[in-house]
Amino acid sequence: MEATVGNSRVSGAARAPPSKSYTHRALLAAGYADGALVRNPLKSADTRATAAAVEAFGGSENREGDDWDVTGFSGDPSVPADVVDCENSGTTMRLVTGTAALADGTTVLTGDESLRSRPHGPLLDAIESLGGGARSTRGNGQAPLVVDGPIEGGRVEMPGDVSSQFVTSLIMAGAATEDGIDVELTTELKSAPYVDITLDVLADFGVEAAETEAGYRVDGEQTYDPAGGEYDVPGDFSSASYLLAAGALAADGDVVVEGAYPSAQGDTAIVDVLEQMGADVDWHEDDGEIVVRQSALSGVTVDVADTPDLLPTLAVLGAAADGTMRITDAEHVRYKETDRVSAMADELTKMGVKTEERPDELLVHGGDSDLVGAHVDGRGDHRLVMALAVAGLVADGETTIAGAEHVDVSFPDFFEVLAGLGADVDR
Secondary structure (H helix, E strand, O other), X not given: OEEEEEXXXXXXXXXOOEOHHHHHHHHHHHHHOOEEEXXXXXXXXXXXXXXXXXXXXXXXXXXXXXXXXXXXXXXXXOOOXXXXXXXXXXXXXXXXXXXXOOOOOEEEEEOOOOHHHOOOHHHHHHHHHOOOEEEEOOOOOOOOEEEEXXXXXXXXXXXXXXXXXXXXXXXXXXXXXXXXXXXXXXXXXXXHHHHHHHHHHHHHOOOOEEEOOOEEXXXXXXXXXOHHHEEEOOEOHHHHHHHHHHHHHHEEEEEEEEOOOOOOOHHHHHHHHHHHHOOEEEEEHHHOEEEXXXXXXXXXXXXXXXOHHHHHHHHHHHXXXXXOEEEEOOHHHHHOOOOHHHHHHHHHHHOOOEEEEEOOEEEEXXXXXXXXXXXXXXXXXXXXXXXXXXXXXXXEOEEEEEOHHHHHXXXXXXXHHHXXXXXXXXO
């Protein structure tokens, strides 16, 4: 499906969808528990994949209005009766690989073509060192994956510069092992705030885990049990970033983003970045509202080691800013749904933007560019689709984005919300 966005102005209030990262972890935590009512979750393609995986391991799930009622497997996952299809969700595959290592038997995990190209080698090696079996059927660290359990826990060394989700997978599973799991990181941890999200969710489910001098530690034989049997999912700052960028670039008056309460999400950094660029932005934290107005922006240098999902948004902000936007420490962003560094460089180039791609950096020379409408490709990546749509608001003419349906991964009604703010959108 294609979506066309014309040069237009936006104003009014919109609510960021619930957090995808918190929803994934809450659904799986409810699976590790006897069960839980997950309130206000994000219901998207990716989170449905995690809910389906919980069912595959012996739980069940039922969507009730705005909530998700999960019956868990009480820390003792069954061997799935069939291959677990994680679809396009890397978070699902990585988190439930740890679940598979607890099951007394063999689990096979796979996904779509994009997911089958993403790296999982360090997580497989970790499970092997903990006494389980874990391999890639093609011997390249990529899905399909075959995992044999159960593991009892122990100490494991793992690099931290591929994906923080490997750490999340092990510490979530580790609470259900006999001995717990002690993860010692052999390199700097990228995307560390996502592990903070995990620790936040675990604490709300009554599980103690903590950062150590060398990595992370979770004791074994713990029980997942949220207070009152319920868990509330906060708003998603990755998704809010597109609305905030739309306001900073194209607001006619105020754009108010609702549901933006403080949390452990690293992508709250988008507010600071906008301020550094010169945006007129105010975060009323107690009310969960961020107000942003159209502003003259200047390019700045932003390190995305901990905020990889912000790269597409930052690239678009840079395309409309004076000077150069330099996005650094971005090599790990190449291993998402697509190589987002290269993809954003290519698609913005189609829109008349001068870009410069380096192994771990993306430079966007907005001061030397004039954004023009073009036919661009979202490349099956929800974050590219939404970022390019925001660029279309301030491009001369119309911008048509192929693969617009992929917003269903994290922000299913994105185009409706954008249109509700006054944007010229045709799907």
